[in-house]
Amino acid sequence: MFRVITVEREFGSGAAEIAREIANRLGWKLWDQALTEEIAREAHVDRSAVMYCDERLDSTFHRLAKTFWRGSYERSILLKGTEPFDTDRFVAIGQEVMTRVATAGNCVIVGRGAPYFLRELPDAFHVFLYAPRSEKLRRLRLIGHSEKEAEELVDTVDRDRIEFVKHYFGADWPTRCLYHMMINTAVGDEIVISTVLDTMRLLERPVTAGGAVAQMEKCP
Numbered sequence: 001m002f003r004v005i006t007v008e009r010e011f012g013s014g015a016a017e018i019a020r021e022i023a024n025r026l027g028w029k030l031w032d033q034a035l036t037e038e039i040a041r042e043a044h045v046d047r048s049a050v051m052y053c054d055e056r057l058d059s060t061f062h063r064l065a066k067t068f069w070r071g072s073y074e075r076s077i078l079l080k081g082t083e084p085f086d087t088d089r090f091v092a093i094g095q096e097v098m099t100r101v102a103t104a105g106n107c108v109i110v111g112r113g114a115p116y117f118l119r120e121l122p123d124a125f126h127v128f129l130y131a132p133r134s135e136k137l138r139r140l141r142l143i144g145h146s147e148k149e150a151e152e153l154v155d156t157v158d159r160d161r162i163e164f165v166k167h168y169f170g171a172d173w174p175t176r177c178l179y180h181m182m183i184n185t186a187v188g189d190e191i192v193i194s195t196v197l198d199t200m201r202l203l204e205r206p207v208t209a210g211g212a213v214a215q216m217e218k219c220p
Contacts, residue, residue, distance in 0.1 A: 001204055003105030004124040005196075006114040008174060011157035012136030012150070013129045013185045015110060021193050023108040031101055032110040035094075038101075042093050045085045091168055115178045116169045119219065125200045128174050128182040135186040177219040 005022060009015030016032055023030035031038075040047045095117045101107050102118050109118075115126045131139070133154060140150035158173075165173035176182065181199055185192050 002123050002125040002200055003107075004102045004118065004121065005108045005200070006118060006124060006126045007108060007110045007129060008115050008127070008179070009111065009129040010131060010136065011161075012140045012154050013131040014139050014189060015129045015185075018129065018185065018189055018192055018196075019108050019110045021189070022196060025193070025197065026106070026108070029101070029107040030110075031098075031107055035097065035101075035109065035112055038097050039090065039093050042097060043085050043089060050085070050090060087164075113165070113168065116165070116171070116175070119178055125203070126179045127196055128176075128179045129185050129192065130174075130182065131185045171219075175219060 005019075005028075007015050007019040007022075019032060020030055022028075036050050037047055040050045043050070091113065094112055098109060098112065098114055098117050101109065102121055102124065105123070115124075115128075118124045119126075136154050137147070137150045140153060141147065145153065162173045165171055165175070169175075174182070180203065181196065183192055183195060
């Protein structure tokens with residue numbers, strides 16, 4: 001039986017709303033913004049620091065500065081009693097938090113590398129949501145972004161995710177073999193939600209004499 005759903009997504013595909021409704025219908029805990037807050041609490045940093053690192057590599061300047069200051073006396077004064085919070089630490093703490101919440105079960109986890117961290121978890125159901133560019137721009141305009149803002153976000157956020165996954169997991173994004181299903185959200189949220197829940201329930205059914213449920217192959 002599945003006890004965890006991970007929702008990976010293209011930016012602007014409506015995954016946040018879809019994941020929220022899936023969690024509501026199942027009566028499960030949603031880990032989206034709550035995951036950002038939990039990582040920030042564990043790291044003893046402000047939520048904004050976690051949001052900055054969220055599924056993106058540190059900027060070239062940040063990486064160079066981190067290397068330059070490593071081991072220096074001045075840096076130890078500036079950050080006395082704390083560790084610098086960067087993408088490396090985001091990934092390390094994020095994995096710990098996600099493993100803990102997945103072990104508790106009955107949860108929907110959005111993004112943050114969840115399908116990669118939890119790829120060996122047998123009771124996790126992995127979903128990837130995508131949409132045509134026009135649909136993503138439409139959804140972003142509906143929540144208040146200008147046309148220019150929407151285009152910039154669609155053009156840059158997923159590029160950051162591609163680099164993030166390549167760097168930390170050595171994989172292309174999206175890694176298709178990780179997912180039980182990939183679905184185009186342009187068909188409508190209700191269809192997406194129903195399809196995800198119906199497919200998950202179908203895969204939970206025991207094998208009968210009349211047939212068998214296909215098993216996912218592990219990624220190489």
